[in-house]
Structure formats: structure tokens, C-alpha cells
Amino acid sequence: MKTRRDVFQAIADPTRRAILLLLATQSMTAGAIAANFNTARPTVSKHLQILTECELLKQEQSGREIHYHINAHKMKELADFLEPFRQMWDDRFNKLEAVMKKYKSKK
Amino acid sequence: MNKKTRVTAEEGKPELFITREFDLPVNLLFKAHVEPELLQEWMGTTVLKFDGKKHGSYEIETKDHKGQVAFRAHGVFHDFVPNQKITRTFEMLGSPIGVQLEFMEFEPLTNDTSKLTIHSVFKSLERRNQLLMYPFEPGINMAHNRLQEVVNKLK
Numbered sequence: 149m150k151t152r153r154d155v156f157q158a159i160a161d162p163t164r165r166a167i168l169l170l171l172a173t174q175s176m177t178a179g180a181i182a183a184n185f186n187t188a189r190p191t192v193s194k195h196l197q198i199l200t201e202c203e204l205l206k207q208e209q210s211g212r213e214i215h216y217h218i219n220a221h222k223m224k225e226l227a228d229f230l231e232p233f234r235q236m237w238d239d240r241f242n243k244l245e246a247v248m249k250k251y252k253s254k255k
Numbered sequence: 256m257n258k259k260t261r262v263t264a265e266e267g268k269p270e271l272f273i274t275r276e277f278d279l280p281v282n283l284l285f286k287a288h289v290e291p292e293l294l295q296e297w298m299g300t301t302v303l304k305f306d307g308k309k310h311g312s313y314e315i316e317t318k319d320h321k322g323q324v325a326f327r328a329h330g331v332f333h334d335f336v337p338n339q340k341i342t343r344t345f346e347m348l349g350s351p352i353g354v355q356l357e358f359m360e361f362e363p364l365t366n367d368t369s370k371l372t373i374h375s376v377f378k379s380l381e382r383r384n385q386l387l388m389y390p391f392e393p394g395i396n397m398a399h400n401r402l403q404e405v406v407n408k409l410k
Contacts, residue, residue: 159388168384169388172380172381230387237262237273238259238275244277247296248286248287252279
């Protein structure tokens with residue numbers, strides 16, 4: 149059976165994508181992350197749990213606080229992160245090629 | 256020939272590279288980027304202004320299927336060398352991504368093939384990442400539609 153939490157499911161949610169963006173350059177505590185959202189703290193905790201379960205985030209204990217940071221290895225592994233963007237350009241360029249071939253043969 | 260479009264976005268760098276090889280001579284590849292009617296055809300945008308020269312500027316707009324303006328973008332040409340390179344700014348109006356600096360290089364590979372390299376530089380890493388996530392929206396809708404179909408069959 150497939151695991152319940154797959155990476156696609158994790159990044160399908162706008163709040164979770166916003167959390168990933170927030171953590172792109174720094175590690176933060178759950179409280180500091182929650183302060184960036186209007187949603188209730190438990191909701192943010194749930195999102196953090198999902199992101200941690202699918203290994204996009206890592207927890208790090210520092211003193212009494214737990215800091216969340218991006219698991220760069222997993223993000224890199226997630227080539228799918230770039231795939232929709234790549235696909236969009238690939239489609240555009242395929243069209244460019246088709247348009248210009250037609251243009252060339254018309255001349 | 257590797258015809259696949261490649262996107263390289265290194266971790267921690269506010270820039271990205273898009274490369275693609277074309278089954279077209281370099282002059283036609285360049286033309287596709289500077290003739291408004293052609294640009295319109297493959298980009299699906301309306302060209303409002305296009306002054307293709309050093310210190311010239313351009314303005315484009317895209318409409319959604321209802322005919323509403325989905326987005327407008329503009330920029331200026333810092334450098335414009337036919338069949339070789341275009342250095343320009345690009346900014347989607349009202350978008351948090353802000354202005355990008357784009358270095359576009361057009362290279363001949365053979366008489367009939369060519370290569371395009373776009374090097375985009377952003378103000379910050381967050382802004383680059385935001386752009387990379389931008390096309391997720393339609394993809395997600397498609398996934399949701401498919402999910403809906405599957406669920407409907409179960410009913």
C-alpha cells in the first residue's frame with residue numbers, strides 16, 4: 149500500500165507551500181511560523197506535521213525550542229518541484245518550433 | 256539531439272537557467288522572439304508594445320478564456336543583438352515576484368539547429384521559488400479534476 153502522505157499531497161496545499169517558502173532561507177520555531185498566518189495555531193501545527201511526515205521539513209532541537217527547517221536533500225530529490233515549470237516552458241517551446249516551421253515553409 | 260527543455264535552479268541561488276535546443280536555424284529562433292505576430296502565436300499573449308532595440312521596451316498581456324486580462328507584463332531591453340542575444344528586464348504587473356533580469360542567448364549549433372539559454376536573476380531567493388511554484392495551480396486543478404472523476408465513479 150502507498151503511504152498516506154506523499155510529497156505531492158504535501159505541496160498541493162497553499163498554506164504548506166507558503167510554509168516551505170518561509171523556511172526557504174531560515175529555520176524557525178512553530179510559533180514564529182504560525183505568526184505569519186491568520187489560521188489557528190493547531191492548524192499550522194497540523195501542516196507542519198504533514199510536511200515533517202513526508203520529510204520535506206526536519207525538526208531540530210535547540211535548547212528547549214524546536215526549530216523547523218527545509219530538508220534540502222528531499223527538496224532536491226523532489227525534481228517534481230521544478231517539473232510543472234519545466235513542462236510549461238517545454239510546451240511553449242514545442243509550440244514555438246511548430247509555429248516557426250510553418251512560417252519557414254510558407255516563405 | 257536533446258530537445259528537452261531543461262530548467263536548472265540551484266539551491267540557495269536567486270537565479271535560474273532555462274535551456275532548449277531547437278530544430279530551427281538561429282535566425283528563425285530569434286525571429287520567434289522579436290516578431291510580435293509570431294510571439295503572440297506561441298506565447299499566447301497579446302503584444303501591446305514591442306520596440307526591439309537597445310533601450311527599447313515592450314509590454315504584453317494575457318487574457319483568460321473569458322477574455323479578462325489575466326496578467327500584464329513589461330520590461331526594457333538593455334541589449335539587443337539580432338541572432339545573438341537579448342538582455343532585458345521582465346516584470347509581471349501586480350505580482351509579488353517583482354522584476355527579473357533576463358540574459359537570453361541564441362546560439363547556432365548547425366545550419367538548421369540552434370540553442371536558447373535564458374538566465375534569469377531575481378531580487379531574492381523567495382521570489383525565485385515563488386515563480387517556480389507558480390505553474391502548480393493549473394496542475395493541481397487537473398489533479399483535483401481527475402480525483403473528482405475517480406470519486407464520481409465510486410458513487
